[in-house]
Amino acid sequence: MIRHISSIGEVVEDVDAAVAFYEGLGLKVHRENPGYAVLDIPGVLHFGIWSREDAAESTFGTKDAADRVQLGFSVGFEVDDVDEAGTLVTDRTVRGAADEPWGQRTLRFTLPSGALSEFSAAPWARELETNVTPKATEAAST
Numbered sequence: 001m002i003r004h005i006s007s008i009g010e011v012v013e014d015v016d017a018a019v020a021f022y023e024g025l026g027l028k029v030h031r032e033n034p035g036y037a038v039l040d041i042p043g044v045l046h047f048g049i050w051s052r053e054d055a056a057e058s059t060f061g062t063k064d065a066a067d068r069v070q071l072g073f074s075v076g077f078e079v080d081d082v083d084e085a086g087t088l089v090t091d092r093t094v095r096g097a098a099d100e101p102w103g104q105r106t107l108r109f110t111l112p113s114g115a116l117s118e119f120s121a122a123p124w125a126r127e128l129e130t131n132v133t134p135k136a137t138e139a140a141s142t
Contacts, residue, residue: 001085006120007046007076011055018049023109046076056115059095061114073118082107085119119121 012018019029019037023135028040035054039047052071053063060068079085080098086107095108104122111117 001079003078004108005045006078006122007118009048009050009055009074009076011050011052011071011074011116013052013071015049015051020126022049036054045080048075060114069116070110070114072115074118075111076106076118076120079121082121089119099110132133135142 009014010018014079015035015037019031022031022039028037029049030040032038033054036052037049039049041047052066052069055069055074057063059065073110077085082105086097086109087103089107089109092109092111093107094110097107098103104120106114106118106120108118
């Protein structure tokens with residue numbers, strides 16, 4: 001059912017401050033819009049910085065619901081079938097399955113901590129670009 005972690009996101013009050021922090025760590029950051037940025041981190045398929053307001057608009061349909069979005073980290077799980085996976089979290093679903101403008105299908109739910117999470121299906125993004133196999137594992141398998 002779950003193929004891999006598809007994304008990690010940090011929901012923040014101040015995207016500019018978060019961008020400055022990660023750039024200070026030497027990471028390359030791409031601003032998608034005022035409320036969203038993407039970091040280039042080897043071994044991570046997608047790491048986003050998401051304003052609380054933009055997360056609320058995408059999840060609840062309005063920025064006025066920002067107080068319903070917990071600050072902190074969110075995790076996305078790539079699944080074969082978003083609708084089927086959604087049946088496992090019906091009591092935690094905050095936005096049902098929807099097709100995103102960028103071609104991904106997502107369903108948003110909360111984790112036991114209250115943090116926002118999602119099931120997603122993006123078959124075009126399922127290949128890792130970086131080999132993340134630890135050297136010790138590679139040596140042991142040869």
